[in-house]
Amino acid sequence: MDKKKRKQLEEKGFRVGSAADFLELTPEEEAYIDIRLDISNMVKSQRSKRGWTQEQLARAIGSSQSRIAKLEGGDPGISMDLMIKALLRLGTSKKQIGKLLEGELEPA
């Protein structure tokens, strides 16, 4: 796991199962968090790339600025569904999302 994701986990205090420490995550748990962080980071980069504010993106998908902030911060209390909706609204295609998860696309 890269430094950025590690940092996000530490700061957010991601809670998965009974593991108190992120070093004790199962491979599945780690992959799950990894995917979430990839997507949330892509939302942030794509939004910036388009010069949108969090407020603009929020309105565009019927959400609120605070939720976008939490989304981009890797908050565990944000669903993948909301993340995907945000990504799609930013013009990201299903194929691009696939590439991101494949590792062919730089998340930053």
Next chain:
Amino acid sequence: MDKKKRKQLEEKGFRVGSAADFLELTPEEEAYIDIRLDISNMVKSQRSKRGWTQEQLARAIGSSQSRIAKLEGGDPGISMDLMIKALLRLGTSKKQIGKLLEGELEPA
């Protein structure tokens, strides 16, 4: 959209926004549903491939058989998070999920 997905939408009566008919979906809405169906179909195929019952998969991720059935049926009331957790528990890698969304992997 292929026949299988179209059929799933019709049967499940997927509700998105105010569009009563799936033909009136925005591109984002359609892509969103498309992704969900891809993932749910992959769960079903991967589970069958491994010879697991829905009950077995459910226990493996701390869920219940009924939710796995709904998941595989494309029920809108199932989160992507649960779908991804199921996929990962079945041994599917992040990379494979990416390939699926990219279209390089056959969902069936």
Next chain:
DNA sequence: AACTAATATGTCGAATATGACATAAATAAG
């Protein structure tokens, strides 16, 4: 410094997803 725009953080009731459980329907084997 002050002022402004953007982002982060926390909290609330409402909406949605959760596992559980029951039970129906399908599928398969004898």
Next chain:
DNA sequence: CTTATTTATGTCATATTCGACATATTAGTT
């Protein structure tokens, strides 16, 4: 046609996520 197994469907109380709103913090400008 039974019997057993698996999958589908519906309901319920609980848990989680939702948008909203307020407010804090940060970043940039003058």
